[in-house]
Amino acid sequence: MKEKVTEQEKKAYQKYVKQVTPTHSLPVEMTKAFLVGGVICVIGQGITNYCVNLGIEKETAGSWCSLILVLAAVLLTGLNIYPKITKFGGAGALVPITGFANSVAAPAIEFKKEGQIFGVGCKIFTIAGPVILYGIFTSWVLGMIYWIGKYFGWL
Amino acid sequence: MIQGKQSITFEQAPYILESASIVGTKEGEGPLGKLFDMIGEEDHFGADNWEDAESSLQKDAVFLAMKKANLAATDIRYLFAGDLLGQSIASSFGLMNYQIPMFGLYGACSTCGESLGLGAMTVASGHATHVLCVTSSHFASAEKEFRFPLEYGNQRPLSASWTVTGSGAFVVSSADYVEAQKKHVRAKITGITTGKIVDYGLKDSMNMGACMAPAAADTIYQNLCDFTRKPESYDKIITGDLGYVGQTALLDLLEEKGVDISRQHMDCGIEMFDQDSQDTHAGGSGCGCAATVLSAYLLKQLEEGNWKRILFVPTGALLSKTSFNEGQTVPCIAHGVVIESV
Numbered sequence: 167m168k169e170k171v172t173e174q175e176k177k178a179y180q181k182y183v184k185q186v187t188p189t190h191s192l193p194v195e196m197t198k199a200f201l202v203g204g205v206i207c208v209i210g211q212g213i214t215n216y217c218v219n220l221g222i223e224k225e226t227a228g229s230w231c232s233l234i235l236v237l238a239a240v241l242l243t244g245l246n247i248y249p250k251i252t253k254f255g256g257a258g259a260l261v262p263i264t265g266f267a268n269s270v271a272a273p274a275i276e277f278k279k280e281g282q283i284f285g286v287g288c289k290i291f292t293i294a295g296p297v298i299l300y301g302i303f304t305s306w307v308l309g310m311i312y313w314i315g316k317y318f319g320w321l
Numbered sequence: 322m323i324q325g326k327q328s329i330t331f332e333q334a335p336y337i338l339e340s341a342s343i344v345g346t347k348e349g350e351g352p353l354g355k356l357f358d359m360i361g362e363e364d365h366f367g368a369d370n371w372e373d374a375e376s377s378l379q380k381d382a383v384f385l386a387m388k389k390a391n392l393a394a395t396d397i398r399y400l401f402a403g404d405l406l407g408q409s410i411a412s413s414f415g416l417m418n419y420q421i422p423m424f425g426l427y428g429a430c431s432t433c434g435e436s437l438g439l440g441a442m443t444v445a446s447g448h449a450t451h452v453l454c455v456t457s458s459h460f461a462s463a464e465k466e467f468r469f470p471l472e473y474g475n476q477r478p479l480s481a482s483w484t485v486t487g488s489g490a491f492v493v494s495s496a497d498y499v500e501a502q503k504k505h506v507r508a509k510i511t512g513i514t515t516g517k518i519v520d521y522g523l524k525d526s527m528n529m530g531a532c533m534a535p536a537a538a539d540t541i542y543q544n545l546c547d548f549t550r551k552p553e554s555y556d557k558i559i560t561g562d563l564g565y566v567g568q569t570a571l572l573d574l575l576e577e578k579g580v581d582i583s584r585q586h587m588d589c590g591i592e593m594f595d596q597d598s599q600d601t602h603a604g605g606s607g608c609g610c611a612a613t614v615l616s617a618y619l620l621k622q623l624e625e626g627n628w629k630r631i632l633f634v635p636t637g638a639l640l641s642k643t644s645f646n647e648g649q650t651v652p653c654i655a656h657g658v659v660i661e662s663v
Contacts, residue, residue: 171519171520171521171535175521176521176522177522179521179522179523179535179574180521180522180523182570182573183523183528183531183566183570186531186566186569186570186573187479187480187528187531187566188479188480188566189478189479190476190478190479195476243472243474244472246471246472248472248474249471249472249473249474249475250474251474252474252475252476253474253475253476253477256476259474260474260475265474268472268473268474269473271472272469272470272471272472272473272474273470273473275470275471275472276465276470276471276472277470279369279370293469293470293473
């Protein structure tokens with residue numbers, strides 16, 4: 167074999183790899199995601215409706231709904247069932263609040279062995295961290311825009 | 322004896338006196354399940370955490386290999402050991418109590434070939450009567466080291482491989498000893514081809530097979546050149562953990578060079594699991610994959626005389642989580658070991 171691989175050969179190989187690597191079928195995965203995400207939302211709506219029927223205010227009912235969904239996701243994570251749901255449902259299970267709960271509970275379980283401070287404390291948000299940081303940052307940016315708009319009377 | 326550019330032939334070929342393989346539950350349920358020496362009842366192997374579990378895998382594999390060879394720890398002059406964890410802690414903690422002089426190695430999943438190569442060189446040059454080469458990997462500790470916590474839900478791409486939970490240990494002994502003691506041996510190591518780092522600029526750590534295929538192709542091609550052999554000179558050419566995607570790429574890369582190994586090629590990662598029923602996608606991977614398959618399956622074939630000569634080529638992807646996050650490519654290496662039946 168030659169001493170050095172040329173950039174051209176590298177590019178050709180990278181292109182070749184893209185061709186031979188199998189990928190999941192997008193329509194099938196999207197259907198599954200729709201199903202799983204839909205089911206989670208229906209359960210959420212069910213919880214909210216039940217709470218409202220009990221005479222709880224709509225906003226408080228919404229909080230109860232989130233709380234119960236998070237609790238359920240954490241329990242399912244601990245029982246190692248949630249990864250199976252995600253494997254089937256993909257983003258359908260990752261995007262709802264339950265996916266967020268899973269992404270916090272999983273490192274907490276995994277890094278418990280490394281202690282409460284350096285294990286759970288430091289690593290609990292290794293996956294959810296970016297969502298929290300950029301979520302808050304985005305809301306700050308939008309808040310600024312809103313405030314400036316208000317100040318100049320545009321909004 | 323220096324052979325070609327990257328290879329060595331051993332005039333007095335060292336022997337693989339004995340070997341042992343220990344695997345986890347999923348590997349035990351796979352197609353090779355019956356052949357392993359020991360299958361763990363559960364993947365913690367009685368340990369408190371995953372890293373300790375991997376340590377105990379190595380410890381048990383070494384113990385078993387020595388027991389089968391009827392040797393004590395004091396008979397072993399050197400250990401050549403490695404694993405996939407940061408700073409190779411599975412080897413350090415697992416092998417500490419044996420008090421055997423040790424060389425700690427890191428070649429990612431190619432470490433099995435690296436340790437056998439160095440072990441064979443040490444024995445063949447008369448610097449040791451017995452050395453022990455041991456490598457391991459553990460699915461859970463590797464996921465933690467390189468990817469996500471186990472309970473985190475995500476979808477693995479079809480090109481991703483499944484890290485094998487297992488450890489293989491090999492007692493490599495000198496020809497003088499074996500001939501004087503008239504010992505039964507498993508096979509002999511007649512040559513090695515040490516690989517160099519090959520990087521085709523791929524960055525997808527979820528497609529290791531494709532990343533490693535050029536390294537395997539390079540080493541196999543070099544081996545054939547150095548020994549002036551043809552693919553037919555080997556009964557099998559066996560890569561470590563290229564998986565299905567890597568196998569396709571390897572065969573195509575070599576065919577471009579005018580070498581057709583499609584009839585000889587086999588991959589430990591493909592042999593380890595049943596792709597359809599075990600949901601392992603591209604196949605098995607890890608230092609434990611090549612090591613356990615060599616010990617349980619490949620050496621058995623050589624011992625029974627079904628094969629005369631094989632080229633064993635474990636492949637490794639030399640990336641770290643940090644290099645991956647920094648947008649680096651995945652440099653790879655493959656080490657060839659020529660193993661012959663006795």
